[in-house]
Amino acid sequence: MRVFNFASGPAALPLEVLEQARDELTDWRGSGMSVMEISHRSKAFMAVAAEAEADLRELLAIPGDYKVLFMQGGATAQFSAIPMNLARTDACADYINTGAWSKKALGEARHYCKINVAADGAASNYTSVPLRADWKLTPGAAYLHYTPNETIGGVEFPFVPQVDAPLVADMSSTILSRPLDVSRFGLIYAGAQKNMGPSGLSVVIVREQLLGHAREGTPSVWNYQAVADDGSMLNTPPTFAWYLSGLVFKWLKRQGGLGAMAQRNRAKAELLYATIDSSGFYRNPVDPACRSWMNVPFVLAKPALDKTFVTEAAESGMTNLAGHRSVGGMRASLYNATSIEAVRALTEFMREFARRHG
Numbered sequence: 001m002r003v004f005n006f007a008s009g010p011a012a013l014p015l016e017v018l019e020q021a022r023d024e025l026t027d028w029r030g031s032g033m034s035v036m037e038i039s040h041r042s043k044a045f046m047a048v049a050a051e052a053e054a055d056l057r058e059l060l061a062i063p064g065d066y067k068v069l070f071m072q073g074g075a076t077a078q079f080s081a082i083p084m085n086l087a088r089t090d091a092c093a094d095y096i097n098t099g100a101w102s103k104k105a106l107g108e109a110r111h112y113c114k115i116n117v118a119a120d121g122a123a124s125n126y127t128s129v130p131l132r133a134d135w136k137l138t139p140g141a142a143y144l145h146y147t148p149n150e151t152i153g154g155v156e157f158p159f160v161p162q163v164d165a166p167l168v169a170d171m172s173s174t175i176l177s178r179p180l181d182v183s184r185f186g187l188i189y190a191g192a193q194k195n196m197g198p199s200g201l202s203v204v205i206v207r208e209q210l211l212g213h214a215r216e217g218t219p220s221v222w223n224y225q226a227v228a229d230d231g232s233m234l235n236t237p238p239t240f241a242w243y244l245s246g247l248v249f250k251w252l253k254r255q256g257g258l259g260a261m262a263q264r265n266r267a268k269a270e271l272l273y274a275t276i277d278s279s280g281f282y283r284n285p286v287d288p289a290c291r292s293w294m295n296v297p298f299v300l301a302k303p304a305l306d307k308t309f310v311t312e313a314a315e316s317g318m319t320n321l322a323g324h325r326s327v328g329g330m331r332a333s334l335y336n337a338t339s340i341e342a343v344r345a346l347t348e349f350m351r352e353f354a355r356r357h358g
């Protein structure tokens with residue numbers, strides 16, 4: 001039996017996709033082999049790769065002057081690849097620090113160039129996005145990096161920043177959750193395992209103009225120009241993750257695309273926040289204007305009940321609700337593959353739990 005899975009990443013995948021992968025696992029499209037057992041340079045796999053890119057381009061309406069790269073190393077490798085490709089050693093890059101993931105991103109980048117933390121959410125204990133008017137941007141910055149959705153803190157930007165420098169966004173936990181105007185960005189990157197597919201793959205969407213400036217000594221697997229020139233196949237790519245993400249892109253198209261996903265995701269988030277806010281028992285600390293649609297942290301009025309909550313939820317078929325180890329409490333991640341039925345079940349359980357223990 002499948003459970004309602006609220007994992008933050010690796011996260012739930014659509015059942016239809018898993019069933020398709022299962023059905024064609026041992027004899028993929030009449031080849032007598034699995035998709036994992038064939039060359040990445042075979043005609044058959046090249047077609048899978050090209051189709052995944054075409055579907056992703058269609059879903060996000062990615063303009064023609066952007067490259068889509070399929071890479072490894074997760075979003076974490078991009079924390080370093082970005083400055084190696086976009087900033088000279090004497091350049092300065094601006095970062096907005098809104099929590100755990102932006103902090104990690106800028107911590108890595110410090111090894112490669114000067115970093116200016118243009119705004120920091122510390123004053124709100126990272127429960128809000130610093131007011132745009134207060135940002136201290138560097139004139140001529142190599143780029144501005146921000147984390148549109150902080151997966152651990154549950155803080156999401158309610159706007160796309162308007163800045164002169166190329167805008168770089170870590171969309172690991174929000175990509176494909178709603179339509180996006182890609183032309184506003186210089187570079188978008190995301191690890192696959194939250195809202196796209198299995199771990200092992202990351203996607204980089206980058207304006208062509210920004211390519212070709214990698215610093216001396218950049219390993220070729222991290223050099224965007226080199227990766228683009230070889231169609232993301234300068235070495236063996238994670239073929240299964242690429243294939244499976246491609247199935248997810250097709251599933252998203254069948255759901256009606258990102259407009260339809262946005263409606264569902266908004267409804268899921270609204271239901272859960274309304275349940276929390278009206279409970280008198282649960283609390284979400286995030287500024288209501290910056291609440292994430294994808295990751296909803298909440299605490300119980302009686303933290304001593306945390307373990308009981310997690311155990312009883314699991315007994316009712318709802319898993320992975322414990323908060324990140326750094327913050328405690330609870331967190332429900334509501335990515336695309338998490339249905340409104342899952343959120344209804346969770347909110348009913350929460351109301352019932354509060355009634356019994358409140």
Ligand SMILES: *Cc1c(COP(=O)(O)O)cnc(C)c1O
Nearest residue numbers: 074075076101151170172173191
């Ligand atoms: C999960 C996550 C990461 C780290 O991703 P890896 O693929 O494990 O490197 C980085 N940024 C954000 C916003 C995330 O949610």
